[in-house]
Amino acid sequence: MQIxxxxxxxxxxxxxxxxxxxxxxxxAGAVASFVGIARGTTADGSRVDQLFLDHYPGFTERxxxxxxxxxxxxxxxxxxxxxxxxxxxxxxxxxVLAAAAALHRRAAFRAADYLMDKLKTEAAFWKREEGxxxxxxxxxxEQDYADQNRWSEPVARS
Amino acid sequence: MKIIFxxxxxxxxxxxxxxxxxxxxxTIRELRKHLxxxxxxxxxxxxxxxxxxxxxxxxxxxxxxxxxxxxxxxPLSGG
Numbered sequence: 001m002q003i004x005x006x007x008x009x010x011x012x013x014x015x016x017x018x019x020x021x022x023x024x025x026x027x028a029g030a031v032a033s034f035v036g037i038a039r040g041t042t043a044d045g046s047r048v049d050q051l052f053l054d055h056y057p058g059f060t061e062r063x064x065x066x067x068x069x070x071x072x073x074x075x076x077x078x079x080x081x082x083x084x085x086x087x088x089x090x091x092x093x094x095x096v097l098a099a100a101a102a103l104h105r106r107a108a109f110r111a112a113d114y115l116m117d118k119l120k121t122e123a124a125f126w127k128r129e130e131g132x133x134x135x136x137x138x139x140x141x142e143q144d145y146a147d148q149n150r151w152s153e154p155v156a157r158s
Numbered sequence: 159m160k161i162i163f164x165x166x167x168x169x170x171x172x173x174x175x176x177x178x179x180x181x182x183x184x185t186i187r188e189l190r191k192h193l194x195x196x197x198x199x200x201x202x203x204x205x206x207x208x209x210x211x212x213x214x215x216x217x218x219x220x221x222x223x224x225x226x227x228x229x230x231x232x233p234l235s236g237g
Binding site for chain 2: 054063
């Protein structure tokens with residue numbers, strides 16, 4: 001079982017990373033992944049040119065690892081990968097890749113879903129939308145917090 | 159001692175700020191009182207935020223000494 005997490009200050013290439021995941025997890029029957037992308041509009045429709053992701057060096061990397069470790073402990077997966085941008089991300093560019101490789105698809109899907117729900121409120125970033133109308137710090141939505149409740153305490157695997 | 163901020167708190171107060179505490183240190187609860195006197199706007203905004211000392215979230219009775227790293231940040235928002 002392998003866990004890969006990385007804070008990426010430059011470009012995130014999801015296709016390349018997925019290729020590497022498939023090469024590493026050669027016995028996997030399933031790879032499920034999610035790519036989060038910087039949106040080009042705010043919630044009220046104003047244009048966003050880029051996101052700035054503030055982070056806490058050391059603390060942020062550990063938060064990614066904790067989330068990935070939790071997914072790996074909870075689901076029957078061969079590999080968990082989380083790569084998360086920091087700094088400036090232009091609209092339309094990837095912010096995060098969360099992926100899980102497993103023997104079977106159910107574990108891979110659920111692990112990837114879990115990773116994203118956890119990243120939304122437990123990954124140590126602070127996001128600022130920047131566009132022609134100015135800058136705005138954004139926080140998790142009510143939906144993000146509600147999504148935490150989708151994952152009850154894990155039942156010990158027999 | 160130095161407090162570091164992130165997100166909207168850093169935008170408002172800068173990445174770092176100095177607050178005077180006793181050289182023997184104090185609890186987080188006591189540090190907030192020092193903040194109220196020295197930087198009331200900061201004290202107000204961090205009132206509902208847990209303190210993070212040497213990159214670990216701590217309780218209000220935790221002791222902090224000059225030289226340790228103290229951070230306050232808004233709700234996390236990743237993904």
